[in-house]
Amino acid sequence: MTHTPAPSAPLFCARDLRLSFGLTEALRGVDLTIRAGEILAIMGPSGSGKSTLLHVLAGVLVPAGGSVVYDGRCISTMNEAERARLRLTEFGFVFQFGQLLPDLSALDNVSIPLLLSGTGRREALARAQELLAVLGLQDCGDKRPPQLSGGQAQRVALARALVARPRVLFADEPTGSLDSLASEQVMELLAATVRSFGVTMVVVTHDPRTAAYADREVIVRDGQIRTGFDL
Amino acid sequence: MRYPDVLRYCRSSQVIVSRRLTQLYTQCIVTRMDRAMILLGLLETGSAYGYDLKHHYDRLFGLRKQLAFGQIYATLARLMRDSCIEELEGEVSRGPERRRYRITAEGRDRVDEWLFTPDIPDENLQSNLFAKTVIALLIDDDAERLLDMQRHAHLERMRQLTTDKQGADFATAALCDHALFHLEADLRWIDLMSARLRDLRESIGQ
Numbered sequence: 001m002t003h004t005p006a007p008s009a010p011l012f013c014a015r016d017l018r019l020s021f022g023l024t025e026a027l028r029g030v031d032l033t034i035r036a037g038e039i040l041a042i043m044g045p046s047g048s049g050k051s052t053l054l055h056v057l058a059g060v061l062v063p064a065g066g067s068v069v070y071d072g073r074c075i076s077t078m079n080e081a082e083r084a085r086l087r088l089t090e091f092g093f094v095f096q097f098g099q100l101l102p103d104l105s106a107l108d109n110v111s112i113p114l115l116l117s118g119t120g121r122r123e124a125l126a127r128a129q130e131l132l133a134v135l136g137l138q139d140c141g142d143k144r145p146p147q148l149s150g151g152q153a154q155r156v157a158l159a160r161a162l163v164a165r166p167r168v169l170f171a172d173e174p175t176g177s178l179d180s181l182a183s184e185q186v187m188e189l190l191a192a193t194v195r196s197f198g199v200t201m202v203v204v205t206h207d208p209r210t211a212a213y214a215d216r217e218v219i220v221r222d223g224q225i226r227t228g229f230d231l
Numbered sequence: 232m233r234y235p236d237v238l239r240y241c242r243s244s245q246v247i248v249s250r251r252l253t254q255l256y257t258q259c260i261v262t263r264m265d266r267a268m269i270l271l272g273l274l275e276t277g278s279a280y281g282y283d284l285k286h287h288y289d290r291l292f293g294l295r296k297q298l299a300f301g302q303i304y305a306t307l308a309r310l311m312r313d314s315c316i317e318e319l320e321g322e323v324s325r326g327p328e329r330r331r332y333r334i335t336a337e338g339r340d341r342v343d344e345w346l347f348t349p350d351i352p353d354e355n356l357q358s359n360l361f362a363k364t365v366i367a368l369l370i371d372d373d374a375e376r377l378l379d380m381q382r383h384a385h386l387e388r389m390r391q392l393t394t395d396k397q398g399a400d401f402a403t404a405a406l407c408d409h410a411l412f413h414l415e416a417d418l419r420w421i422d423l424m425s426a427r428l429r430d431l432r433e434s435i436g437q
Contacts, residue, residue: 208418212389226379
C-alpha cells in the first residue's frame with residue numbers, strides 16, 4: 001500500500017458503464033463514485049448485474065462502453081498485463097466459497113499473494129501467520145481447507161485477500177455459503193479489519209444483514225443503479 | 232382497536248390466548264394503515280361517491296376488516312375540512328351517501344408526500360407499505376421508487392442497529408438481533424414486491 005487518500009476523496013469514478021453478454025445487457029449506463037476508505041454494498045436481485053459491476057470495477061472485465069478511473073488511472077483502457085499487475089498489487093478479492101487451494105495449508109494459501117509479488121518465502125510466511133492470528137486462526141495454519149469449518153475457511157480467504165495490504169477489497173457474496181452465526185462472525189471481523197487497515201471495500205451481497213456493515217448501499221436493477229431515492 | 236386497548240382487554244378478562252385476542256391483535260396491525268390517506272389516494276384515481284369508495288377500499292384493503300360507512304363519512308368530513316377534497320357541484324342529492332367527492336391540488340400534494348416519505352422502520356410496517364404501493368400503482372405513480380426509499384430507510388436502521396451491537400453486552404446484542412431479523416423480513420417482502428409489481432398492478436386492476 002503506497003498511500004491512502006483523504007477519507008472523503010473519490011477513489012473510483014465509473015461513468016456510463018456498459019457491457020453485454022450476447023444479447024443480454026448486463027450493465028446499461030452505470031455511474032458510480034466510491035470514496036477512499038468507505039465500505040460500499042452493491043445489492044440487487046439475482047441477475048441484476050451487481051457481480052458484473054464488481055468485476056468491471058476490479059478490472060477483471062473490460063466494459064464495452066464507459067470508463068472506470070481508479071485513483072487517477074483509467075482501468076478500462078489498460079491492457080491485460082497492466083490490469084493483472086494492478087489487481088495483484090492493489091486489490092484483494094474474497095468470493096462466496098473462498099476458492100482456497102485445497103492441497104495447500106491455510107498458511108501457504110495466505111502467503112500466495114506475497115510470493116507472487118516477489119516477497120521472500122520466510123517473510124511471506126511470517127506475515128501470513130501474523131494475519132491469521134489477527135483473524136483468530138493462529139492454530140489453523142497447518143490445516144488444509146477441507147479440515148476447516150466454513151467460517152474458518154472464509155476467514156483464511158479473508159487473510160489471503162488482505163495479506164498484501166491491498167488498497168481495495170472486492171468481496172462477492174462473502175457470507176453467501178455460511179449460516180447466520182458464522183456469517184455474522186465473518187462479516188464483523190471483515191468490516192473491523194478493513195476499517196482498521198484503512199482499506200476501501202466493495203461488497204456484493206443480496207443479504208441485508210451483510211449490507212448493514214457497509215457505510216452505504218447502491219441497488220442495481222436491470223443493469224442500472226437506481227437513483228433519485230437518496231434521503 | 233389500538234395496542235393499549237388490547238392490553239386492557241388482556242388484563243380485564245384474564246385471558247392470555249383466545250380467538251378474541253387474536254382478532255384484536257390482527258385489527259391493531261390493520262389499523263396501522265392510514266385510512267385517510269388511502270381514501271385520498273383512491274380519490275386521486277377519479278371522483279367517487281362515499282359508497283363507491285367504501286367498496287373500493289374493502290376490495291383492496293378490507294381482507295380482515297372492512298370499513299364502516301360511519302368511518303368513511305367521518306374521514307371524508309375531515310378531508311373536506313382540511314381542503315384535501317371537495318364536493319362536486321350539482322352532484323348532491325338524496326342525502327349524504329349521494330355526495331360525490333374529488334381530490335384537490337392540496338390533496339394530491341398530501342398523497343405524494345405520504346407515498347414518498349418512508350415510514351419509520353418497525354416490524355409491523357408492511358400493511359401501510361402495502362397500502363402505499365397499491366395506491367401508487369392505482370394512480371400510476373412510481374411504486375418502485377417508494378419501495379426503494381423504504382429499503383434505504385430500512386438499511387439505515389439496520390446499519391444503526393449493527394453499530395449498536397458492536398461491543399454491546401449480550402442482552403443488548405440479542406435485542407438488536409431481534410429487531411434486525413424483523414427488519415430483514417420486511418426487506419424480503421420489499422424485494423418480493425419490487426419483483427412482482429407488474430403482477431400486483433394487474434391484480435388490483437381487475
